[in-house]
Amino acid sequence: MTEQPVFLSNDVVARPLSYDDLIPRLEEVLGKFSRSDSSDVVQPVRSVIPIKNHSGFLGMMPAYIAHEDTLCMKMVAFYRREENLNLPSTQATVLLFNPEYGNVTVVMDGTDITHKRTAAVSAISAKLLMPAQSDVLCILGCGHQAFSHYEIFTQLFSFKEVRVWSRRLETAERFAAGVPGPVKVFSSAKEAVHGADIIVTVTTSSEPVLFGEWVKPGAHVAAVGACRPDWRELDDVLMRDAVIYVDSRDGAAVESGDIILSGADVFAELGEVLNGTRPALRNKTTVFKSLGMGIQDAVAAKLVFDKWKSSQ
Numbered sequence: 372m373t374e375q376p377v378f379l380s381n382d383v384v385a386r387p388l389s390y391d392d393l394i395p396r397l398e399e400v401l402g403k404f405s406r407s408d409s410s411d412v413v414q415p416v417r418s419v420i421p422i423k424n425h426s427g428f429l430g431m432m433p434a435y436i437a438h439e440d441t442l443c444m445k446m447v448a449f450y451r452r453e454e455n456l457n458l459p460s461t462q463a464t465v466l467l468f469n470p471e472y473g474n475v476t477v478v479m480d481g482t483d484i485t486h487k488r489t490a491a492v493s494a495i496s497a498k499l500l501m502p503a504q505s506d507v508l509c510i511l512g513c514g515h516q517a518f519s520h521y522e523i524f525t526q527l528f529s530f531k532e533v534r535v536w537s538r539r540l541e542t543a544e545r546f547a548a549g550v551p552g553p554v555k556v557f558s559s560a561k562e563a564v565h566g567a568d569i570i571v572t573v574t575t576s577s578e579p580v581l582f583g584e585w586v587k588p589g590a591h592v593a594a595v596g597a598c599r600p601d602w603r604e605l606d607d608v609l610m611r612d613a614v615i616y617v618d619s620r621d622g623a624a625v626e627s628g629d630i631i632l633s634g635a636d637v638f639a640e641l642g643e644v645l646n647g648t649r650p651a652l653r654n655k656t657t658v659f660k661s662l663g664m665g666i667q668d669a670v671a672a673k674l675v676f677d678k679w680k681s682s683q
């Protein structure tokens with residue numbers, strides 16, 4: 372009980388965390404979260420305080436998963452990085468507790484967990500909601516999340532074409548040079564999106580970067596950025612015309628500018644689709660608005676720690 376916490380640095384965390392392990396665990400916990408009769412999973416909406424002097428925010432993300440007795444807290448700082456590209460836009464630390472005593476047992480770098488669990492949840496949305504015949508993947512934004520999304524989407528699905536766009540052309544070109552497969556770089560978001568079957572938005576923009584009139588009917592959008600009530604990645608037309616899925620209705624109602632400011636109705640949580648209580652309307656244009664959840668970090672951190680322990 373009085374032992375010092377173990378510290379796991381990002382390279383130690385990154386090694387054992389595979390998408391094959393992560394996806395079924397995430398599907399299970401998202402399903403449990405969305406069952407109204409389940410008290411197995413406890414996760415409040417993240418509490419966020421502004422870091423006024425630095426255009427940033429600090430989010431606290433506690434979660435408890437009773438059946439496996441995992442008590443976890445992620446602390447994540449995120450910033451608007453319009454000018455200074457040398458500073459990170461997201462920094463995360465994950466704590467695992469001994470649930471019986473309440474002491475911290477593990478402190479881990481949350482970088483890889485945040486990249487991979489977010490991409491894995493977007494991939495789950497795509498599995499459920501993208502058109503049955505999906506040939507063209509388009510990624511808007513070319514930072515860390517773009518890399519993890521590229522990695523899992525190209526692992527899980529077969530696309531004929533992968534396209535990218537970012538605010539700065541050189542960022543998109545660097546991305547294309549840094550991934551193992553062929554990628555088409557576009558200097559215009561509108562052209563990149565034209566005809567795409569699945570579009571991933573992973574920018575730090577606070578204004579729309581994706582407009583409904585560009586989106587092919589029936590396409591699926593995984594919208595990962597814009598996690599403040601006054602930030603947008605998607606315009607009102609897209610939010611009005613698409614069927615909207617979220618990770619958490621409560622989180623979306625408080626944090627998602629795309630939902631709050633457009634007044635769009637949420638059709639379902641991803642967990643409800645996984646549970647079969649709401650349908651996956653694959654034939655319609657769909658948006659999965661991702662905000663990130665503490666339970667996602669909890670299952671990822673538990674996986675990492677269990678694997679690390681068994682390797683000692």
Ligand SMILES: NC(=O)c1ccc[n+]([C@@H]2O[C@H](COP(=O)([O-])OP(=O)(O)OC[C@H]3O[C@@H](n4cnc5c(N)ncnc54)[C@H](O)[C@@H]3O)[C@@H](O)[C@H]2O)c1
Binds near residue numbers: 513514538576662663
């Ligand atoms: N939903 C979740 O669970 C979750 C988890 C982690 C991060 N995020 C969010 O995902 C987004 C991307 O995170 P990241 O770690 O890849 O960030 P990053 O800083 O590594 O990359 C951001 C990318 O957005 C581009 N960009 C910035 N401003 C832009 C603008 N105005 N228009 C178009 N492109 C612009 C940058 O050029 C860069 O390519 C952030 O908004 C972050 O908060 C969401």
Ligand SMILES: O=C(O)[C@@H]1CCCCN1
Binds near residue numbers: 663
């Ligand atoms: O759930 C998360 O980890 C992210 C961090 C950055 C802001 C949005 N949500």
